[in-house]
Structures are given as C-alpha cells and as structure tokens.
Amino acid sequence: MVLSAADKANVKATFGKIGGQAEEYGADALERMFITYPQTKTYFPHFDLGKGSAQVKGHGKKVAAALVEAANNIDDIAGALSKLSDLHAQKLRVDPVNFKLLGQCFLVVVATRNPSLLTPEVHASLDKFLCAVGTVLTAKYR
C-alpha cells in the first residue's frame, strides 16, 4: 500500500487544520478506544483509565505527537518513527490488530469534531496513512 501524492497532501492538510488540537484528538481517540474495545485496556494496567484521566490525556498527547511527526515526514514514515518502532517491537509488543482499532477511533474523532474535513477522499487518505503508521510500528516485530 502506497501513499499517493494526493494522499500525502490530504494528510498534511488535515493535520495542518487540526493544528494544536491534535493532543485533544489523541486523548479523545484513546478514551474511545478503551471504551469501544475494552481488550485494549490490557496494555495499560498501570494507568488510571477513568474519565478525564490525566494519564490518558498525557498518553494521547504522545500518540498525537507521533502522528504529527509521521505526517510531517510523510515521505519517510519508517525513518521518522524508527525509534518508536523499536520500542513497540522490543518493549511494548502491542498486538498488531490494535493499531487498526486506534486508527478507527482516531477517524471517529476527526468525524465527530470536524466532519467537513473528512471528505471521502480525505477519509481514504487518512485511513491509508494510519495503516501505514501501524505497519511501521509493527515492522520489526519478527
């Protein structure tokens, strides 16, 4: 799966418009993921996952920052996320299926907060981008 020039433009424009709210989007996506897919909570036994949790907000910020970084380096996502990829392979070992779940929740957040942004074309590009990020993060698993 390859990101076309149009995909890259769509993704960059989307994150440009989301701007500083990316952190909130990240936290919102995580909250939705924990509620919609409770099995994902198993990776966070050390977190307070209650509503408004500062830990979830903090982690959402990290996730969002990584997505922004990937978007800003969209021609080399593997390079940009190399350290994160190592971390997921060696330490975190989050099962690959879960990246799709978080991706779905991120799309839902964009849809609820900024529906006009999510045209079918942008929806497709973002979905591909999120897939690509998941692929990079699991690339060194074995």
Next chain:
Amino acid sequence: MVNWTAEEKQLITGLWAKVSVAECGAEALARLLIVYPWTQRFFSDFGNLSSPTAIIGNPKVRAHGKKVLTSFGEAIKNLDNIKKCFAQLSKLHCDKLHVDPENFRLLGDILIIVLAANHGKDFSPACQAAWQKMVRVVAHALAHEYH
C-alpha cells in the same frame, strides 16, 4: 444470543431514530467503495465507479446503499434475534453473492464513521461502543450461515 444492556439498546435505537436511512446508506456504501476500492469487485454492473465523484453520484450505489441500511434497520427492530432475522440474507451472501464476510466488518467500520460525522458530540464514546458492538453483531449474523 447477544446480551444488550438497556443503555446499549437506548443508544442504538435513539440514534437510529435520527438517521436518514437513504442518505446514510448511500454515503456509507459510497465511502466503502472509495476507501476500500477492492470492494468494487462486487459491483461490476453498477456502471461508473471510476472516481470518488462518480461513485458518490452513482444512482445504483445510492439505491443499493439505501437497501443495505434498510436491512440494518430490521436488525435494530430485532435486536434480540439478529441471527434468525438475517439467516436468509446470510445464505444469500454466501451462496449467491459470494461475499467474504470481512467486507461486512469493513462496511460496519465505515458506517460508524458516517454516523460520527453526522452526529458530532451526540456520538459519544458510549454511543460509539454500542454501535461498534451492533455492527460486529450484524457482521457475525451475516456470516453465520456460511459454509
């Protein structure tokens, strides 16, 4: 049998009451064909699917989207008996239409995004969870008679 809490039932039926089945169905099917273009394989007789604009405007896509979502509505009326409700449809999708059940999951995920886009804050995390469960149950029911 699926266990629905009273809250889940309320979140599902409550949102459904606000859904325009024709519009939502058309949009969901169009987005499926755009976001996951390999799903176009089932619709070779639908005419022009050459671009997102063509797909969105395609009358066969719109009509079929409405048909699909109307079926969904049947499931919502029969929340406690979805497998039975969709037994015939399941056989049809297996024996006549030859649709890989993975496609039901893809459409379900797309439907969630369309609902989210149309209902904003009303599509709360709890609402999303209930609906994600709903689409999963429907996908499972449609795959149940496969052999």
